[in-house]
Amino acid sequence: xxxxxxxxxxxxxxxxxxxxxxxxxxxxxxxxxxxxxxxxxxxxxxxxxxxxxxxxxxxxxxxxxxxxxxxxxxxxxxxxxxxxxxxxxxxxxxxxxxxxxxxxxxxxxxxxxxxxxxxxxxxxxxxxx
Numbered sequence: 001x002x003x004x005x006x007x008x009x010x011x012x013x014x015x016x017x018x019x020x021x022x023x024x025x026x027x028x029x030x031x032x033x034x035x036x037x038x039x040x041x042x043x044x045x046x047x048x049x050x051x052x053x054x055x056x057x058x059x060x061x062x063x064x065x066x067x068x069x070x071x072x073x074x075x076x077x078x079x080x081x082x083x084x085x086x087x088x089x090x091x092x093x094x095x096x097x098x099x100x101x102x103x104x105x106x107x108x109x110x111x112x113x114x115x116x117x118x119x120x121x122x123x124x125x126x127x128x129x
Contacts, residue, residue: 007080009033011040011053016077023074024067026050028057031074037067 008015009023009032016023021033030052032040041050048063048070061070 007077009036011036016081018078018081022068023077024071025074026052026057026071027059028052028055030054030057031077034068037071041067 009021011032012035014021014033016033021035023031024034024037025031026037032053037050040053041048043063046063048061048065048067050059050067051057052059059071061067
């Protein structure tokens with residue numbers, strides 16, 4: 001079983017998810033979230049490279065491939081994500097998805113009043129993210 005610290009990216013300290021922060025494995029076997037790997041990657045002609053922030057091993061892929069297409073998902077972490085997320089409080093990403101559902105189900109007049117209240121309540125949380 002993985003420790004909670006292993007369920008978050010050591011670069012950005014955000015929890016891995018199955019949508020925005022997918023855990024991807026570099027060739028050195030270290031795992032980071034996809035957005036961090038995108039920021040760490042650099043393009044040199046037909047080669048895209050990512051230098052591991054932990055061991056400095058350079059992972060190279062073809063530039064024609066996206067990083068998600070070129071790097072494996074860490075399945076150990078992937079399998080843990082749903083189990084861990086079931087027992088935790090909703091995060092900003094969950095609230096955003098619920099917000100989108102509410103937009104489509106509430107009538108326009110009730111929708112705008114309710115949404116402005118929600119935006120006021122969660123504006124500080126959304127700005128921090």
